[in-house]
Amino acid sequence: MTGRRSSTATMHQVAAAAGVSQATVSLVLNNTGGSRVAESTRLRVLDAARTLGYRPNAAARTLRDGTAGLIGFVGDVVASSPFAGRIVEGAQARAWEDGLLLLTVNTGGDAGIEDAAIEALLSHQVAGIVYASMYHRKLTIPDSLIDVPTVVLNSEDAAGLARSIVPDEVGGGLAATQALLDAGHRRIGLINIESPSSGLPAAVGRAQGYREALDAAGLDVDPRLVWDGDGNPQAGFDGTLALMALEAPPTAIFCANDRTAWGAYQALETLGLAVPEDVSIIGFDNQETLAPFLRPGLTTLELPFVTMGWRAVDTLLNDSAQPDGPEQVSCPLVVRESVARPNRTAG
Amino acid sequence: MTGRRSSTATMHQVAAAAGVSQATVSLVLNNTGGSRVAESTRLRVLDAARTLGYRPNAAARTLRDGTAGLIGFVGDVVASSPFAGRIVEGAQARAWEDGLLLLTVNTGGDAGIEDAAIEALLSHQVAGIVYASMYHRKLTIPDSLIDVPTVVLNSEDAAGLARSIVPDEVGGGLAATQALLDAGHRRIGLINIESPSSGLPAAVGRAQGYREALDAAGLDVDPRLVWDGDGNPQAGFDGTLALMALEAPPTAIFCANDRTAWGAYQALETLGLAVPEDVSIIGFDNQETLAPFLRPGLTTLELPFVTMGWRAVDTLLNDSAQPDGPEQVSCPLVVRESVARPNRTAG
Numbered sequence: 103m104t105g106r107r108s109s110t111a112t113m114h115q116v117a118a119a120a121g122v123s124q125a126t127v128s129l130v131l132n133n134t135g136g137s138r139v140a141e142s143t144r145l146r147v148l149d150a151a152r153t154l155g156y157r158p159n160a161a162a163r164t165l166r167d168g169t170a171g172l173i174g175f176v177g178d179v180v181a182s183s184p185f186a187g188r189i190v191e192g193a194q195a196r197a198w199e200d201g202l203l204l205l206t207v208n209t210g211g212d213a214g215i216e217d218a219a220i221e222a223l224l225s226h227q228v229a230g231i232v233y234a235s236m237y238h239r240k241l242t243i244p245d246s247l248i249d250v251p252t253v254v255l256n257s258e259d260a261a262g263l264a265r266s267i268v269p270d271e272v273g274g275g276l277a278a279t280q281a282l283l284d285a286g287h288r289r290i291g292l293i294n295i296e297s298p299s300s301g302l303p304a305a306v307g308r309a310q311g312y313r314e315a316l317d318a319a320g321l322d323v324d325p326r327l328v329w330d331g332d333g334n335p336q337a338g339f340d341g342t343l344a345l346m347a348l349e350a351p352p353t354a355i356f357c358a359n360d361r362t363a364w365g366a367y368q369a370l371e372t373l374g375l376a377v378p379e380d381v382s383i384i385g386f387d388n389q390e391t392l393a394p395f396l397r398p399g400l401t402t403l404e405l406p407f408v409t410m411g412w413r414a415v416d417t418l419l420n421d422s423a424q425p426d427g428p429e430q431v432s433c434p435l436v437v438r439e440s441v442a443r444p445n446r447t448a449g
Numbered sequence: 450m451t452g453r454r455s456s457t458a459t460m461h462q463v464a465a466a467a468g469v470s471q472a473t474v475s476l477v478l479n480n481t482g483g484s485r486v487a488e489s490t491r492l493r494v495l496d497a498a499r500t501l502g503y504r505p506n507a508a509a510r511t512l513r514d515g516t517a518g519l520i521g522f523v524g525d526v527v528a529s530s531p532f533a534g535r536i537v538e539g540a541q542a543r544a545w546e547d548g549l550l551l552l553t554v555n556t557g558g559d560a561g562i563e564d565a566a567i568e569a570l571l572s573h574q575v576a577g578i579v580y581a582s583m584y585h586r587k588l589t590i591p592d593s594l595i596d597v598p599t600v601v602l603n604s605e606d607a608a609g610l611a612r613s614i615v616p617d618e619v620g621g622g623l624a625a626t627q628a629l630l631d632a633g634h635r636r637i638g639l640i641n642i643e644s645p646s647s648g649l650p651a652a653v654g655r656a657q658g659y660r661e662a663l664d665a666a667g668l669d670v671d672p673r674l675v676w677d678g679d680g681n682p683q684a685g686f687d688g689t690l691a692l693m694a695l696e697a698p699p700t701a702i703f704c705a706n707d708r709t710a711w712g713a714y715q716a717l718e719t720l721g722l723a724v725p726e727d728v729s730i731i732g733f734d735n736q737e738t739l740a741p742f743l744r745p746g747l748t749t750l751e752l753p754f755v756t757m758g759w760r761a762v763d764t765l766l767n768d769s770a771q772p773d774g775p776e777q778v779s780c781p782l783v784v785r786e787s788v789a790r791p792n793r794t795a796g
Contacts, residue, residue, distance in 0.1 A: 170565040179538070187534050190555050191526070198562055203569050206553040208537050215545055218517040222550050226573050335742040361738070368744055371718070391708070391738065395682040397715055 113199065119150035125412045127151075128195045173197050173415060174223035174231040175206040176216060189255060192411025193232060200419060202229065220246045230418040232411075238268055238303045255414040256407075258303070258428045265421065266428035267414050271304050274403040274433035275311020275358070278384045281401065281435060282354040283319050285382060286443045290316070291352035293341040293366065295333035295359050308358045308386060327352055331362050338365025346373055346381075353444035354382035360389045363400055363440075378442035388436050399438030406431045466497035472759045474498075475542050520544050520762060521570035521578040522553040523563060536602060539758025540579060547766060549576065567593045577765040579758075585615055585650045602761040603754075605650070605775045612768065613775035614761045618651050621750040621780035622658020622705070625731045628748065628782060629701040630666050632729060633790045637663070638699035640688040640713065642680035642706050655705045655733060674699055678709050685712025693720055693728070700791035701729035707736045710747055710787075725789035735783050746785030753778045 116131075117124045122143060129139055130147040139147075175193060194204045205228065207219035223231060230251030233243055240260040243252060247264070254266040282290050292312050296305040313323055326348055331337030338357055342365065345352055357363035363385035370381055377383050377398055385393060385402035393400040410431050417429070463478075464471045469490060476486055477494040486494075522540060541551045552575065554566035570578060577598030580590055587607040590599060594611070601613040629637050639659050643652040660670055673695055678684030685704055689712065692699055704710035710732035717728055724730050724745055732740060732749035740747040757778050764776070 170569050172569065191557060194555050194557065194562070198559075201565075203554055203562070203566055205569075206555065207550055208541050208553065210538060210541060212545075215541070215550070218548075219550055222517050222519065222552075361742070364742065389738065391736065395708070395711065 115154050116147065116150045119154060120147045122147060123409075124416075125192070125196075125409050128199050128412065129192075129408070170201055170203045172223075172226060172228045173202050173204050173418065174220075174228035175204050175234060176219050176223070176231060177206065177208055177234040177236070178211045178216075179208065179236045188407035189234060189411035189414075192408035192413075193255075193415045194411075195408075196412040196415035196419075202415075204232075204415070216244060217246065220244060220250075224250065232414045232418065233264070234414075238271070240301075240303070251418055253414045253418045254428075255410060262427075265417055267410050267417065268303070268428045268430060269405055269410065270430035270432045271307025272311045272314070273430065274386060275308035275356070276315045277311070277433070277435050278308075278356050278386060278403050279312045279315035281384055281437075281441060282356060282382060283315060285354070285441050287352075287354040287382060288319075288321060288444075289324075289327070289350065289352045289354075291327040291329070291341075291345045291355040293329045293331045293338055293345070293355060293357050293362050295331055295362060297330040305358065308356075312356055331358070333359055333361060335361050335365035335368065338362035339369045340365075342366040342369035343373070346370070346375070352381070354384070354441070357383060357385050360385040360387045360393045360400060360402055363402070364392060364396060367396055378440050379445060382441040382444070384441055386433075393436070394438070396440070398440050401438045401440045402436050403433040404436050406433055462501055463494065463497045466501060467494045469494060472539075472543075472756055475546050475759065476539075476755070517548055517550045519570075519573060519575045520549050520551050520765065521567075521575040522551050522581060523566050523570070523578060524553065524555055524581040524583070525558045525563075526555065526583045535754035536581060536758035536761075539755035539760075540602075540762045541758075542755075543759040543762040543766075549762075551579075551762070563591060564593065567591060567597075571597065579761045579765065580611070581761075585618070587648075587650070598765055600761045600765045601775075602757060609774075612764055614757050614764065615650070615775045615777060616752055616757065617777035617779045618654025619658045619661070620777065621733060622655035622703075623662045624658070624780070624782050625655075625703050625733060625750050626659045626662035628731055628784075628788060629703060629729060630662060632701070632788050634699075634701040634729060635668060635791075636671075636674070636697065636699045636701075638674040638676070638688075638692045638702040640676045640678045640685055640692070640702060640704050640709050642678055642709060644677040652705065659703055678705070680706055680708060682708050682712035682715065685709035686716045687712075689713040689716035690720070693717070693722070699728070701731070701788070704730060704732050707732040707734045707740050707747060707749055710749070711739060711743060714743055725787050726792060729788040729791070731788055733780075740783070741785070743787070745787055748785045748787045749783050750780040751783050753780055 113124055113127060117127045126139060127147050130144050190206060197204045209215040209219055231247060232253050232255050234255040235241060235257035239257050241257045242260050243264050252264040254264045258266045258268055279290060294305050294309055296302050298306045298309050316323055329341035329344060331341050355366055357366050363383050366383050367377055370377055375381055385400045388402045388404035393402050413431060464474045473486060474494050477491050537553060544551045556562040556566055578594060579600050579602050581602040582588060582604035586604050588604045589607050590611050599611040601611045605613045605615055626637060641652050641656055643649050645653045645656045663670055676688035676691060678688050702713055704713050710730050713730050714724055717724055722728055732747045735749045735751035740749050760778060
């Protein structure tokens with residue numbers, strides 16, 4: 103690969119000494135972690151780096167020697183989409199660790215711009231291309247990328263030619279449902295972001311995780327408790343009203359995204375019911391402008407955009423193995439105040 | 450400027466025939482307008498383009514002749530920030546109209562990455578550089594850009610060397626307050642996003658617009674009705690509780706961003722007051738994941754990110770005049786359901 107520079111070994115040592123992932127070390131040392139890295143973790147990483155005498159050599163070398171090597175990033179609308187843009191942050195952080203710059207082109211989904219972008223990036227000697235999608239789906243990479251080091255990000259290459267990095271939707275759905283089971287809920291509703299029959303991986307995977315968690319707890323899925331929404335607050339509102347009108351309403355609802363959870367809050371308020379005293383709610387995505395500001399704060403699963411971006415560039419630079427299915431990045435549980443023990447026996 | 454290609458004249462003719470701006474024509478023909486362009490407008494533009502036989506020649510030429518010309522876009526965190534990323538969409542749309550690609554580097558505010566990015570973009574022969582900031586402020590452009598065609602976007606070049614494109618904060622604050630005056634309100638609160646003493650242009654300008662509108666209506670500013678928040682929902686919540694506890698509470702509140710308005714909604718709900726029946730609320734920003742989904746939908750001023758991005762590239766390609774202060778892009782009023790006539794006499 104043109105322009106590739108190897109990572110220094112001491113980055114691994116810093117991560118091991120601090121007891122954190124390499125991604126976290128990179129975020130801290132590049133000062134791009136923001137509030138996502140706890141202050142105590144940040145101090146531990148800085149301490150480890152100092153003790154081990156670590157210096158981000160590749161980046162320093164680039165500044166000394168001249169023009170940085172390049173990695174291309176082609177996004178349909180990811181670069182201008184709320185939240186998913188965090189992917190770019192993680193990708194740039196990993197690239198800079200090796201003294202590489204990430205050149206991003208936002209195609210808006212226009213095939214003409216995409217062709218021109220790939221041609222331009224290749225003619226400017228990028229080391230490889232990250233091909234990113236706004237939402238998780240199966241896609242076909244353009245022919246022009248077939249012989250180019252390529253990683254598909256936030257989607258799966260349908261043909262299995264390129265390595266792919268996706269969020270672990272099933273694991274996230276399972277963890278969300280498990281958090282409600284652990285709080286003592288047995289009658290748990292699901293308001294999805296779309297019908298799984300659409301094939302949308304987020305809708306399919308999150309619902310599968312829900313079923314697997316109930317199954318492991320020895321509970322059957324009650325189809326009356328499952329509502330196909332559309333990902334908007336209005337669907338969360340309508341779905342919650344419908345679920346709460348059942349003869350045996352749920353004591354907790356897994357909303358398959360935070361926007362749906364917001365609508366659930368609005369519906370419960372209309373019904374004079376409190377979160378979490380009357381009904382527990384868990385979301386998905388951890389939308390930074392929404393989840394912390396709901397009242398009460400929303401417990402949810404985080405879409406790991408920064409880590410995914412980081413992994414995409416890391417994979418491009420380090421892993422040459424052919425893919426054995428996409429790499430699934432786990433979605434961490436973010437605990438706030440919307441889940442509590444059930445205060446009544448339902449079902 | 451290297452790589453510059455002139456726009457075809459017929460774009461102007463299409464805009465004139467359809468009775469819309471060139472920006473709108475570009476959004477429609479590049480299919481990047483989304484829900485921001487009304488369907489009736491879209492059809493009118495397509496009809497005019499067909500009637501006049503307009504074809505986006507520059508882009509077609511790029512595809513035929515080979516590699517596209519390039520424009521550099523250096524953003525601190527704008528490329529990965531929610532909402533402000535729309536700037537990239539508008540900039541790419543305008544660039545593509547001339548067959549140019551926008552190469553974006555997200556520096557995360559890191560000076561080392563920024564230096565490397567500018568050097569790399571210049572060595573790859575970009576026609577000019579858009580230097581974009583996440584939030585509206587006064588900044589100093591890097592020395593390396595002084596002799597390069599540069600437009601500062603969403604901020605003002607403090608030294609006045611580079612042309613700057615900023616939102617019209619004063620005009621927006623004036624329009625927001627005027628909308629409340631027009632509905633019959635005379636006792637209007639302001640919850641700002643920061644103290645104007647901070648110098649933050651959005652806080653200073655929006656408050657100035659508020660004062661100017663009251664002044665033009667022959668009303669004095671009552672300092673008890675003005676609350677310095679911090680831009681978060683919690684500040685909107687606290688500010689609203691404080692304003693409504695006054696002996697003569699406001700009948701309407703101008704919240705200087707949508708997140709603050711959300712907190713105002715939450716506080717009014719706590720008080721058992723309804724929007725807009727008891728208190729009218731107007732916001733600022735038109736955050737796409739928030740304003741339409743509040744109940745009732747929030748009337749607000751739109752931060753014109755797409756237009757600003759479009760103007761930045763247009764200015765880079767067409768205007769060589771030295772700046773006479775920054776170009777102010779107006780913030781359109783987006784009417785939803787949060788403003789009504791006052792139902793009681795206050796003050």
